[in-house]
Amino acid sequence: MTEIEYPTTRESSCPFAPAATVREMTRDNPVGKVRIWDGSTPWFITRHADQRALLNDPRLSIDEKRAGYPHMTRARAASAPHHPQLITNTDPPEHTRLRRTVNAPFMVKRVEAQRPRIQEVLDDLIDDMLDGPRPADLVQAIGLPVPTLVITEILGAPYQDHELFQHTSHVLISHESTPEEAAKAGQAIGAYLSELLDRKTAEPGDDVVSEMAARVVAGEMTRPEAITMANAILIAGHETSASMISLGTLALLRNPDQLALLRDNSDDPKFVANAVEELLRYLTIVHSGIRRIADADIELHGTVIRAGDGVIFDLAAANWDDAEFPEADRLDLRRPARRHHAFGYGVHQCLGQSLARVELQVAYGTLYRRIPTLALAVPFEEVPFAMEGVAYGLKSLPVTW
Amino acid sequence: MRIEFDEPKCVAAGQCAMVAPGVFDQRDDDGVAIVLDATPGPERFDEVREAAAVCPAAAIRLVEA
Numbered sequence: 001m002t003e004i005e006y007p008t009t010r011e012s013s014c015p016f017a018p019a020a021t022v023r024e025m026t027r028d029n030p031v032g033k034v035r036i037w038d039g040s041t042p043w044f045i046t047r048h049a050d051q052r053a054l055l056n057d058p059r060l061s062i063d064e065k066r067a068g069y070p071h072m073t074r075a076r077a078a079s080a081p082h083h084p085q086l087i088t089n090t091d092p093p094e095h096t097r098l099r100r101t102v103n104a105p106f107m108v109k110r111v112e113a114q115r116p117r118i119q120e121v122l123d124d125l126i127d128d129m130l131d132g133p134r135p136a137d138l139v140q141a142i143g144l145p146v147p148t149l150v151i152t153e154i155l156g157a158p159y160q161d162h163e164l165f166q167h168t169s170h171v172l173i174s175h176e177s178t179p180e181e182a183a184k185a186g187q188a189i190g191a192y193l194s195e196l197l198d199r200k201t202a203e204p205g206d207d208v209v210s211e212m213a214a215r216v217v218a219g220e221m222t223r224p225e226a227i228t229m230a231n232a233i234l235i236a237g238h239e240t241s242a243s244m245i246s247l248g249t250l251a252l253l254r255n256p257d258q259l260a261l262l263r264d265n266s267d268d269p270k271f272v273a274n275a276v277e278e279l280l281r282y283l284t285i286v287h288s289g290i291r292r293i294a295d296a297d298i299e300l301h302g303t304v305i306r307a308g309d310g311v312i313f314d315l316a317a318a319n320w321d322d323a324e325f326p327e328a329d330r331l332d333l334r335r336p337a338r339r340h341h342a343f344g345y346g347v348h349q350c351l352g353q354s355l356a357r358v359e360l361q362v363a364y365g366t367l368y369r370r371i372p373t374l375a376l377a378v379p380f381e382e383v384p385f386a387m388e389g390v391a392y393g394l395k396s397l398p399v400t401w
Numbered sequence: 402m403r404i405e406f407d408e409p410k411c412v413a414a415g416q417c418a419m420v421a422p423g424v425f426d427q428r429d430d431d432g433v434a435i436v437l438d439a440t441p442g443p444e445r446f447d448e449v450r451e452a453a454a455v456c457p458a459a460a461i462r463l464v465e466a
Contacts, residue, residue: 095412096409096410096411100431101431103413103432104431104432107413107432108418338454338455345457346457347412349457354414
């Protein structure tokens with residue numbers, strides 16, 4: 001049997017849908033295999049119910065240092081042995097301890113407190129865009145600057161350094177970067193954050209790097225852990241939210257009835273919150289699979305995953321699994337979508353998900369209300385998608401109003 | 402309905418506090434969940450069931466009468 005090459009590319013005729021070959025596996029071959037960059041063939045799990053069961057199964061490990069771990073890219077495989085213990089490469093109970101040390105800034109209450117500031121940031125950006133020429137590029141005008149401003153404020157970094165952040169996070173999550181490019185970008189941002197940590201140790205502010213600096217001084221966290229964690233926050237919070245704002249807008253412009261529904265219900269926080277969940281489900285921008293390695297034999301639908309085998313979970317496939325989300329290919333802002341896997345599932349579920357939700361609720365709740373005539377400035381077929389990263393998105397989104 | 406919360410498993414994602422805010426909260430220093438009302442009234446059953454369903458660590462178990 002020939003395995004499909006993974007990650008697969010979404011078809012350009014249907015850029016919001018997971019690849020047809022992946023959807024076929026969800027239907028016909030729930031415990032299949034795919035071939036990845038190094039020629040290995042990890043197991044491939046695409047059904048929602050199977051992902052829910054396995055992503056909470058202690059027999060699966062996220063220890064990326066183990067032989068046979070199905071790395072995302074050559075660059076990741078090369079850097080994995082050098083990573084300190086992180087929330088992204090440890091299992092419970094060590095993982096639980098680490099996650100609790102970095103979790104405070106992302107608590108629901110703390111991110112809710114940021115909502116007025118995020119609203120202000122967005123309103124200013126919309127004012128600027130409306131004052132500028134038409135057409136405008138929504139990626140540059142709104143999509144990227146919103147998460148950049150939010151994340152730099154949360155970290156306590158000056159906004160004028162945002163070009164370094166944007167460049168670095170792009171290089172580090174792109175599948176097209178060479179290990180050398182990734183290493184260079186990683187060193188540059190590491191040096192920057194190390195210096196920021198020093199500054200915040202001397203002059204603490206009300207921000208995450210200052211909090212981590214205090215933990216380093218108190219001996220609760222090592223310096224490399226703090227720098228790696230700050231780096232992870234910066235990268236994870238960047239292009240992901242940017243992609244969701246831009247792609248979500250494009251998906252809504254393609255579904256004018258849904259856009260009208262959202263616009264008319266912009267003042268209903270519950271409606272907007274559910275719309276965010278549905279767009280997260282529908283788009284599932286982290287589309288290159290989350291990875292684990294089996295610690296013990298695991299039987300699933302009559303097939304045995306052996307100890308030491310790699311396992312990949314395609315989150316987009318689970319979010320388009322008709323057994324969980326009937327007519328999954330339809331964007332329906334009223335459907336109950338809260339159980340989607342766009343942030344993953346299990347103990348490693350996205351640390352920044354509450355912040356992402358607030359950013360997206362503010363963005364989707366404001367953009368179309370303030371710009372009711374928002375429209376594409378080019379034919380849909382000419383909108384350039386960026387498919388090559390860990391998360392997918394748009395290179396630009398020309399809009400007019 | 403009675404809520405059984407397995408605290409050592411909690412990864413402090415805060416989803417329960419978001420979905421059922423009157424029933425769950427998060428501890429200030431590390432975000433670990435707190436059960437405010439272990440025997441919620443029937444008007445809250447839907448949101449509590451949803452909170453248990455979305456808990457990424459499966460740390461919330463419901464004993465339904």
